[in-house]
Structure formats: structure tokens, C-alpha cells
Amino acid sequence: MLSAVMEDYLKAIYTLSEETGERVSTSQLAEYLDVTPPTVTSMTAKLAERGLVEREKYEGALLTADGEVVALEVIRHHRLLESFLADRLDYDWSEVHDEADRLEHHVSDRLVRRIADALDQPGVDPHGDPIPNADLELPADATTTRLDAATPGDRVVVRRIRHRTDEELRYLADAGLRPGAAIEITDVAPFGMVTVAGAAGEQSLPAEVAHLIEVVPAAEATPA
Ligand SMILES: [Zn+2]
Incomplete structure (x- = not known):
């Protein structure tokens, strides 16, 4: 164990x-x-x-290969739990991470299978992170750009939000930056802030926060 x-x-x-x-x-x-x-x-x-x-x-x-199997299992648990909490238990998108971080170590394979079945084998979690399937294979990832590497004038759609805490997620949720949100990059200061305009108005993000956000060009985004 x-x-x-x-x-x-x-x-x-x-x-x-x-x-x-x-x-x-x-x-x-x-x-x-x-x-x-x-x-x-x-x-x-x-x-x-x-x-x-x-x-x-x-x-x-x-x-090692064995270590990767364990990591992918835990990641599968984490992302399915986040999906289940958001989809079925009405948790907000920004409050599922810490809960999943605790539960991911304690769920049985059987419960994880049931959750995946109940949600019809989801391919991504509420943050846009791909969910490994039962064979621990990851679905093919879309080619994305990190927001801190965007160019002013770009129109993009948020695809995936890398995160470590609910605090980061809450900050981004308040800024209207959720997967599926359409934004325009209005300014990128050298080595610094990225300013974006979206439904929640104009927001300036520190580079390290912008780096957590993966985007695709609006023209290539499939409607969520
Ligand atoms: Zn998470």
C-alpha cells in the first residue's frame, strides 16, 4: 500500500x-x-x-513505468471526482479541486468505475484537463497556447486551466476565465501582465497566472 x-x-x-x-x-x-x-x-x-x-x-x-501507472490512476480519480462533484453535487467549478485532492486517495476502483459510468465516460474534467480512461490512456490533447505567450489582438477561447488550489480557481472564476470563455488579448506587457477583455470586462493577469491558462484560437474552438 x-x-x-x-x-x-x-x-x-x-x-x-x-x-x-x-x-x-x-x-x-x-x-x-x-x-x-x-x-x-x-x-x-x-x-x-x-x-x-x-x-x-x-x-x-x-x-518508472510502474510509477506512471500509479500517477495516472490518481489523476483519473482526481479528475473524475471533480467532474462528479461539479456535475452531480452542484459544486461550483472553483471548489472541487481541494475536495478531490483529499478523496482521490481513498476511492475504490469500483466506485471510480461507477462514477465514470454515471457521467458517461467523460473525456475532460470541469477545468478542461483530460481524464485518463479505464486503461489509463489519455485522450489526444488539442494544441493549445499558454495565455502568457499570446499576442495582443488575438481572439481566443479558454480550453484548459492548470491549477493547484481552489484559491487560484476562484480568482480565475471571478475574472470570468472558465473553460469555454471567449476573450480578446488587449495588451501583453514585456515580462509582465497580460490584459484580456471578456464578458466580465477587462482584466490584467500576472504572467504566472496567465501561464496557467491554455487557449485555442476562437476560429478553431468547437462550441462547448
Ligand atoms: Zn484539480
């Missing part, structure tokens, strides 16, 4: 290496999980002993 903390490490390594395609350093993991580097070192050593993580001194950690 793996602890919830071990599962969180595997999920974090998966998420960080998915974004960059590279090994995940101890300091990156420490920052992401909000723990100290020595804590990360001792936990990744335990995961390596179990054959779930491969460590290279000074180069960071990667998941």
Missing part, C-alpha cells in the same frame, strides 16, 4: 515532467509540494526503493 503522500509525489513528478518533458529536480518538487528539499530527497529515495521513481544524482527524478 502506498500512502496518500507517496501518491501525491508521484502525481507531482508526473505533472512537472509532463510540462517540461524533463527530469524533475529536488528544488522544483520542494517548491511544488511546499516542503523542504531534504524531505523531498528522503521521499524520492523511498519511492525509488519501491521501483516507482528513477533517480539520477544532480539530475532529478523521473517516474
